[in-house]
Amino acid sequence: MKLRFIYAIFMAMLLCCIFILAKKSSPEQLIIGEWEEVSWEYEKTDHENGVHVFIDENQKDEIAQNLIIHKAEVWKFTEDKTLVFSKGTAQMEQLKWNMKGRGHILELKHNEIGSENYQIAEINQDTMVMHFNFDLQVRGIVKMTFKRIQKDSYAQKI
Numbered sequence: 669m670k671l672r673f674i675y676a677i678f679m680a681m682l683l684c685c686i687f688i689l690a691k692k693s694s695p696e697q698l699i700i701g702e703w704e705e706v707s708w709e710y711e712k713t714d715h716e717n718g719v720h721v722f723i724d725e726n727q728k729d730e731i732a733q734n735l736i737i738h739k740a741e742v743w744k745f746t747e748d749k750t751l752v753f754s755k756g757t758a759q760m761e762q763l764k765w766n767m768k769g770r771g772h773i774l775e776l777k778h779n780e781i782g783s784e785n786y787q788i789a790e791i792n793q794d795t796m797v798m799h800f801n802f803d804l805q806v807r808g809i810v811k812m813t814f815k816r817i818q819k820d821s822y823a824q825k826i
Contacts, residue, residue: 704814709812750763750765794816
């Protein structure tokens with residue numbers, strides 16, 4: 669009798685865990701939509717405590733000299749795995765994207781150049797944080813933070 673009770677509790681907990689995991693959205697589903705760049709932050713990894721410095725537009729341009737940097741304010745990920753970069757109303761660039769690993773690596777595929785990888789540190793319904801390493805000599809990481817652009821539905825407008 670006692671063994672059946674323990675077995676029933678174990679099965680109920682197992683079913684609850686399976687249900688919770690089944691309801692959780694995958695990073696591939698969460699990334700679809702429009703994301704606005706909020707900030708770039710440089711994290712120097714040479715120091716024990718770490719140094720966090722916000723990056724302005726001039727510094728972005730300097731970092732971008734030897735890298736593929738997308739000069740866009742809005743990144744739009746579509747379900748057909750197309751990524752459209754835009755600034756204001758102008759479309760800047762369009763390429764293909766793919767999630768690798770456990771959904772923590774974002775691969776952007778260029779036609780001529782090849783591909784580039786970003787590490788997704790955090791993604792949820794409202795925020796996405798990506799890292800990329802930009803210089804082996806400086807040993808730094810750029811942390812890019814995005815906020816989802818909410819589309820007003822008809823009910824929200826009323």
